[in-house]
Amino acid sequence: MLVRDAMSTVVLTIGPAHTLRQAARLMSDRRVGAAIVHDPDTSGIGILTERDIIDSLGAGQDPDHETAQAHTTTDVVFAAPGWTLEEAAAAMTHGGFRHLIVLDDQETVGVVSVRDIIRCWSPARREPAALAG
Template structure:
């Protein structure tokens, strides 16, 4: 199965000036573990994950004043929609990521998460048993 078939195409997009609390609230409301951060003044697309929020809180930072731009996951790895789910899983394992932004050129198509991969793998195993 390809990434395009397993990814979540409904993504949460936040700006670089949202506070961590605002981003965390939106992530909780949407029940997602990441938010795409698009900064029109910078190159590329960033991602902020629940782990980034947790690290900021653990460091004693104020979630009402800290901005998402300062807490993006460094070294973002982008997945190609034509990758297999196995290739995405390998990239996640190599980088220690739980989310990959799926890009086609400069366009964000979605996000694939460990949860998406487990759902696919579990579905295939269940179907194979029937």
């Protein structure tokens, strides 16, 4: 199975000036664990995850004053839609992260998470009747 089969095409993109509270609210509303942070001044993209927000809160920082830019990972590993799920899982394991931004011809087309991969690999995806059989 390939990344394109597992990735979420519901991609939340925010700006670097969004506060962590705003980012968390948007992530919660869309039920996603990561937001792509696009900085038009640098033409670069990074990723802000649930873990980044939790780490900031755990450090006692104010989510109404902390910006996405201050907590964004900019040294991002990107996946291609044609990668196998094994390749994506290996990249996540090697890098110690749970989300990969998926690029196709330098355009963001999705995000694949550990959860997406598990859903594809899990026998629970099969119909319940098939499991009972």
